Amino acid sequence: MQYRTFGALDWRPSALGFGAMRLPLLSADPEATKPDPSRIDYPAATAMLHWAIDHGVNYVDTAYIYHGGASEPWLAQALEGGYREKVKVATKLPIWDVKKAADLDRLLDEQRERLRMERIDCYLLHGLDAESWDKVESLGVLEWGAGALADGRIAHFGFSFHDDYSVFERIVDAGAGLWSFCQIQYNYMDTEFQAGTRGLEYAAARGLAVVVMEPIRGGMLARKAPPKVARLWRQARARRSRADWALQWIWDHPQVSLVLSGMSTMRQVRENVASAERSAVGALSEEELAVVAQVRDAYRELAVIPCTDCKYCLPCPNGVQIPGVFAIYNDAEIYGDRARARLYYAWLEEGERADRCARCGRCEELCPQGIGIMDWLEKAQAFLGVEQGPAG
Numbered sequence: 541m542q543y544r545t546f547g548a549l550d551w552r553p554s555a556l557g558f559g560a561m562r563l564p565l566l567s568a569d570p571e572a573t574k575p576d577p578s579r580i581d582y583p584a585a586t587a588m589l590h591w592a593i594d595h596g597v598n599y600v601d602t603a604y605i606y607h608g609g610a611s612e613p614w615l616a617q618a619l620e621g622g623y624r625e626k627v628k629v630a631t632k633l634p635i636w637d638v639k640k641a642a643d644l645d646r647l648l649d650e651q652r653e654r655l656r657m658e659r660i661d662c663y664l665l666h667g668l669d670a671e672s673w674d675k676v677e678s679l680g681v682l683e684w685g686a687g688a689l690a691d692g693r694i695a696h697f698g699f700s701f702h703d704d705y706s707v708f709e710r711i712v713d714a715g716a717g718l719w720s721f722c723q724i725q726y727n728y729m730d731t732e733f734q735a736g737t738r739g740l741e742y743a744a745a746r747g748l749a750v751v752v753m754e755p756i757r758g759g760m761l762a763r764k765a766p767p768k769v770a771r772l773w774r775q776a777r778a779r780r781s782r783a784d785w786a787l788q789w790i791w792d793h794p795q796v797s798l799v800l801s802g803m804s805t806m807r808q809v810r811e812n813v814a815s816a817e818r819s820a821v822g823a824l825s826e827e828e829l830a831v832v833a834q835v836r837d838a839y840r841e842l843a844v845i846p847c848t849d850c851k852y853c854l855p856c857p858n859g860v861q862i863p864g865v866f867a868i869y870n871d872a873e874i875y876g877d878r879a880r881a882r883l884y885y886a887w888l889e890e891g892e893r894a895d896r897c898a899r900c901g902r903c904e905e906l907c908p909q910g911i912g913i914m915d916w917l918e919k920a921q922a923f924l925g926v927e928q929g930p931a932g
C-alpha cells in the first residue's frame with residue numbers, strides 16, 4: 541500500500557479508503573417491491589473490509605444515514621477482533637436532522653453508541669451546502685464541534701461538501717483552525733463542478749487534508765463507455781481498466797490525501813487495492829494525462845443541453861432548479877444511465893422538478909446561452925419523471 545499525508549496530522553493515510561455506502565446486500569425479500577439498503581450482507585461486507593485492512597487500508601468512511609442507518613452498526617461489528625485499532629473511522633452528522641442545538645449531542649452520542657466508540661476519529665458535518673451552512677452558523681455548530689473536540693468525543697472535525705466553489709471557500713475560511721479535513725466529490729469529469737480543482741487546491745493550501753469521494757463518479761466512469769470514449773481508451777498505449785484510469789488520475793494530484801471508493805464486491809476491493817499499490821503523484825505520463833483530457837472532452841460533447849450552470853436563470857418564480865435538472869438530464873445522455881438519472885431526479889425536492897414550470901419565459905430572457913429552457917424542461921420531465929400508472 542502507498543501512504544500519503546493527511547493535512548497537518550502526524551499520520552499517514554492509505555491512498556485508498558474504504559467507503560461503507562455501497563456494501564453488498566442480501567438478496568431481496570421476494571415480497572419487497574424495492575431493494576432494502578439496510579439488508580447488508582454481513583459476511584460478504586466484513587470479508588471485503590478485512591481484506592482491505594489486511595492489505596494496508598487504514599481509513600473507513602461511513603455516515604449516520606448510509607444503508608438506511610445500518611452501516612454504522614455493521615462497521616462496529618466488522619471491526620471487532622483487532623481491526624478497530626488498525627483504522628481511523630470517519631462518520632458524519634446528518635445536519636438536516638438537526639433542528640435545535642440539543643440535537644447535536646443527541647446524534648453524536650447515538651453514533652458513538654452505534655459505532656461502540658468512546659471517541660470518533662474523524663467526524664464530519666454531512667453534505668454541507670449554502671442552506672445547511674446557514675444552519676451551522678445560526679445554531680453555533682462550529683462552537684459545538686470545538687466542545688466535542690475538547691471533551692474527547694471526537695478526535696478530528698471536518699465536513700463533506702456538495703455546493704458551488706464560492707460556498708466551499710466560505711466554509712473553509714469560517715472553520716479555519718477547527719477543520720482538520722474536508723471531503724469533496726472529485727474525478728476527472730468534475731474538475732469544475734462543486735469544489736472542483738480550485739477547491740482541492742484551496743483547502744490543501746490551508747493545511748486541510750482533502751478526502752476524495754465519488755472518484756469513479758459513483759461507478760459511471762467504469763461502466764460501458766459510449767463508442768467515441770471507448771475508442772479513445774482503446775487507442776491509449778497504456779492498458780488500464782477504466783476504474784484504474786479514474787483512480788490514478790486522482791492520485792496524481794499531490795493535494796489529495798486519500799481516495800474513498802464505495803466498493804460493492806470483493807473483486808472491486810482487490811482491483812482498487814492493487815491500483816492504490818501502484819499509485820503515486822506523477823505516476824501518469826503527459827501522454828496518459830492527455831488521453832484522460834480527450835476522454836473528458838468526448839464525454840462532455842455528449843451533453844445535449846449547453847447549460848454552463850451560470851445560474852442566471854435563477855431564481856425561477858416557480859422554484860424549478862433549472863441547472864440541476866439539466867445536469868441530471870445531461871448526465872443521463874453522457875453516461876447512458878437513465879435509471880440512475882431518474883433516481884437522482886427523484887431526490888430533488890418535489891417543487892424543484894421540471895413539472896413546476898409554468899412557461900412564464902423569464903428564464904429564457906435571462907439565459908446567456910439562448911437555451912430553449914421551457915422546451916428542455918418539458919423533455920426532461922418526460923425522460924426523468926416518475927411514470928404514471930395506467931388511469932383507473
Ligand SMILES: NC(=O)c1ccc[n+]([C@@H]2O[C@H](COP(=O)([O-])OP(=O)(O)OC[C@H]3O[C@@H](n4cnc5c(N)ncnc54)[C@H](OP(=O)(O)O)[C@@H]3O)[C@@H](O)[C@H]2O)c1
Pocket residue numbers: 558559560561562601602632666667700701702723752753754755756757758759760762783784800801802803804807808809811812
Ligand atoms: N459525504 C457525502 O455526501 C458522500 C457522497 C457520496 C459518497 N460518499 C462517500 O464516499 C465513498 C466513495 O464514493 P462512491 O461510493 O460514490 O465512489 P465511486 O468509487 O465513485 O463509486 C463506487 C462504485 O464504483 C464502481 N466501482 C468501484 N470500483 C470499481 C472497479 N474496480 N471496477 C468497476 N467498478 C468499480 C461500483 O459501482 P457498480 O458496482 O454499481 O458498478 C461502486 O459501487 C462512498 O462510499 C461514501 O463513503 C460521501
